[in-house]
Amino acid sequence: MVGWVEIIFRSMIAIVLLWAISKLFVRKSFAQLTLFEGMSTVALAVIAALSSVQLSIPFMYLIVSLLTWGIIMFFAGWFAIKSKRFRNVYYGKGIPIIKDGKLLEEAMKKQRYSTDELLSQLRKKDVFQAADVEFAILEPAGDISVLLKRQHQSLVAKDLGLQEATIKEPQTVVMDGKVLDEPLAVIGLNRGWLEVELDKIGVAIENVFLGQVDQFGQLTVDLFDDEIQVPEPVNKQLVLMAMKKAQADLETYALETEHIEAKESYMANAMKLQKLIAKLEPHLQ
């Protein structure tokens, strides 16, 4: 085979093989790889790159090498699932580095982990004072996971005793002008419904770049032509406010009227409305 033709051939094979082998690795983001995994990745890349261009290396060597790496890494991952002991050895365990608010100097020394490094990692988690930390672990990948002391943790709705309603994820039903039937089916809607909703806004499906439906069945769209203005869907908060205003009005009418029956009727309805508002409020936020 002529030189450059062989290079094209090798490169194509290398690319495909590299991609296939990457699929055999455990799914992790690049930053989360342990040092060993990082090094193997680089090794694989170098093998693939070198054999793509270095014609003096017999071609089969490329394939054999990549396959060997791939198979071993695959089995390493598979075995790690089967055996916790192997997992601890292969990936390493997380090492506590701060416990009960105190820095564990012996652990740090053992890991040759300097205080500067510790502080730097803490800052990456927006922690500027080591005293704020209740517990911290040095993960196998080298980053730190931090548990702050209770008083430094952010407020959650639960802390205020607020009853929050569950929020369900919205579904993307239109992408690049094409309708995605599966997400529609997930919410229990269909194309017919979608067409009606789009008619209401006065937009054709072909104009929609992105369309999503929330848990309330409200459709929001982004159009190809950004000049066209799309009206906002019925605002849940406006509904809530309308109810509150009506409730206040009813109380006012109750006060202003001299007609006894009317007074009682207004008050009774004002209270009913009050109860209704309390019930619906968490769902209409």
Next chain:
Amino acid sequence: MTVGAKVKGTVASLKGVEASLHQFYLHAEVDELKPILLEGVQAIRNIVGDLESRVAQLEAEEPQYKGF
């Protein structure tokens, strides 16, 4: 504004609320929401009913402000 006009305003607003709640009810995905919303729709309908009969009374008392 007369009391009649004000009450009618509240009635109109509540009818809008009822329509919106009904719309949410029809489109609600979360099943726990549906009975709550339905209850809301019916409660508001009742309130609107009471208010409308009061409006009728007011109009009877002051016929000059009758109508829209």
